[in-house]
Amino acid sequence: MAKFLITPHFRLHEWVAEEKGYFRSEGLDYEFREAFKGQDLAKAHATPDKVGAYQNIEQGRDTNVSCACHWTVNVAASKGHGKMYADAYSVSPAAVFVPPESPIRVPEDLRGVPISVGHQSGSHYSTIQALEQYMPLSDIKLSFADGILFSRLEKLIDRKAPAAALFSGPYYFLEQLGFRKVIDTTFMMAAMLNNEPDPEDVKRYYRALRRAQRDIDLRPELHTHHYRKEFPARFLDEVDTRRWGPGERIVFEPYTREVFEESFNWIREHHIFDAKDMGGGKYEEACVSLAQ
Numbered sequence: 001m002a003k004f005l006i007t008p009h010f011r012l013h014e015w016v017a018e019e020k021g022y023f024r025s026e027g028l029d030y031e032f033r034e035a036f037k038g039q040d041l042a043k044a045h046a047t048p049d050k051v052g053a054y055q056n057i058e059q060g061r062d063t064n065v066s067c068a069c070h071w072t073v074n075v076a077a078s079k080g081h082g083k084m085y086a087d088a089y090s091v092s093p094a095a096v097f098v099p100p101e102s103p104i105r106v107p108e109d110l111r112g113v114p115i116s117v118g119h120q121s122g123s124h125y126s127t128i129q130a131l132e133q134y135m136p137l138s139d140i141k142l143s144f145a146d147g148i149l150f151s152r153l154e155k156l157i158d159r160k161a162p163a164a165a166l167f168s169g170p171y172y173f174l175e176q177l178g179f180r181k182v183i184d185t186t187f188m189m190a191a192m193l194n195n196e197p198d199p200e201d202v203k204r205y206y207r208a209l210r211r212a213q214r215d216i217d218l219r220p221e222l223h224t225h226h227y228r229k230e231f232p233a234r235f236l237d238e239v240d241t242r243r244w245g246p247g248e249r250i251v252f253e254p255y256t257r258e259v260f261e262e263s264f265n266w267i268r269e270h271h272i273f274d275a276k277d278m279g280g281g282k283y284e285e286a287c288v289s290l291a292q
Contacts, residue, residue: 010169146160146161
């Protein structure tokens with residue numbers, strides 16, 4: 001049987017579990033692969049317009065457990081691109097940022113302002129959800145032209161974008177640099193099981209992540225240095241991860257049918273996808289639980 005493939009994705013847990021030997025001690029026969037080192041910004045900038053998390057999942061991922069915002073995983077699983085793992089989810093701090101000298105100070109000031117987000121990615125959905133409290137959908141102007149997470153970070157720092165929605169390490173880096181957080185957009189992440197992994201291996205993987213979560217909760221300052229491993233080389237001399245927080249937190253509770261259906265309906269109502277491209281939206285077909 002092929003090794004269980006693990007790839008970190010902008011969070012600390014996989015790095016901590018690997019460093020502490022938790023995957024091995026759980027009996028997992030695995031390969032640890034750094035899927036995105038964050039070093040090549042030119043490649044990040046080459047990401048086509050309107051290509052984001054869903055398109056990446058649609059193309060296929062080698063890793064056996066991959067993560068993305070729960071909205072995208074919801075639809076991808078409904079379309080048959082793997083199974084949504086229903087026994088846990090995570091929550092990622094996120095926000096819309098502007099430069100410190102920007103005249104934008106409150107959410108209402110973002111009316112009609114292009115906000116750089118990832119297409120059909122967490123920043124896309126969560127920015128709409130946050131700003132709909134302040135303005136009609138027609139006044140929320142999203143820009144998909146600045147690509148993936150680190151590309152958006154660089155564009156904002158270089159003042160080539162007036163506002164951007166960011167999470168994980170870039171979130172903390174912008175706070176460190178004094179960029180202004182205009183509105184919190186924290187959102188749920190979900191996991192996709194790819195390539196029909198052995199259910200027992202999935203359980204071993206999540207047991208290791210649970211142990212890593214406890215370590216991160218207890219002493220986050222011992223682990224934030226791992227953010228550097230996925231950060232663009234351009235910024236490493238400025239990065240001070242001692243000032244950064246723990247980021248995404250895994251919640252070992254079910255992603256329920258109610259949450260799935262409410263999210264699916266929200267996506268449909270906001271026309272994030274064409275209705276014909278959303279799949280059946282049936283929890284029992286899209287999701288899998290390994291809980292006993």
